[in-house]
Amino acid sequence: MVTLKERAYAKLNLTLDILGKRPDGYHELESVMQTVSLYDLLEMDLHTGKDWVLCCDREDIPCDSRNLAWKAAELYCRTAGKDPEGITIRVEKHIPSGAGMGGGSADAAAVLRMLNRYYGEPFSREELADLGAKVGSDVPFCVLGGTVMCRGRGEILRPLASMPKCVILGCKPEFSLSTPVLFRKMDQEQNLAHPDNRAMERAIAAGDLQAIAREINNVFDPVVSREYPQINHIKSLCSRFGALAAQMTGSGSVVFAIMPDETAARQAAQELKQTYPQVFIGEPV
Ligand code: C5P
Secondary structure, three states, X not given: OEEEEEEEEXXXXXXXXXXXXXXXXXXXXXXXXXXXXXXXXXXXEEOOOOOOEEEEOOOOOOOOOOOHHHHHHHHHHHHHOOOOOOEEEEEEOOOOOOOOOOHHHHHHHHHHHHHHHHOOOOOOHHHHHHHHHOOOOOHHHHHHOOEEEEEEOOOEEEEOOOOXXXXXXXXXXXXXXXXXXXXXXXXXXXXXXXXXXXXXXXXXXXXXXXXXXXXXXXXXXXXXXXXXXXXXXXXHHHXXXXXXXXXXXXOOOOEEEEEOOHHHHHHHHHHHHOOOXXXXXXXXX
């Protein structure tokens, strides 16, 4: 038996724009995505000689072929023509689910990277990302990681300069949102507040954190905020501690903030934890 290990890093959407609806029912997106230091830990046993098993330390996560990590392993083995003779996947969850942080996608991407490494890298990173697109729209980004301009369904990737070092605070309100339901809701919206992705690209290229903070903008945020006052509550609390920007990530419900320093982040985290148990402090990776 062989055991492989990998970290599955969460993502944030620094910007997220909907450009239109596609004939296949998906939405054409443009989003600057960023890997953050919060991660799930994945372990994978190969050649167990038994049926496939997936175990996870959180009850709300499916432990069978519905799990994206399982789907990714199946797809990899089928596409690469490999028989691992029994797989056990263990997932230690730290990324909140229903959060817009790509938790399931990060796990799937970690499985793809592990298997590809084990089998001697038959697929390039780009090919692996393309494979990931068949598992979920956020998987290609999670395969690559870093700071990336993502387009299409999320599978057209253009790496950008790295985001400058900073302190990121994340907080999950109690509610979770269904991504497909939210996308459908967006179809009914009239005047979307679109981010300026060109300005964000310039800010990232210049390594200007203040300018990046100014351009942080997610088209979903005002729509969700309207219905869930917790979003604005978290944002205003972060602002009181000097946040440069605070915004919802993906289709929610986590709100992240760029904090001025570690001390301010800790103080804000302490305050937030009184109402919202799921709070984390991290940095771009
Ligand atoms: O690809 P994934 O399974 O992660 O997408 C979940 C759902 O989000 C899709 O079924 C679709 O309703 C919506 N979606 C979309 N446009 C995208 C990505 C996701 O409409 N670009």
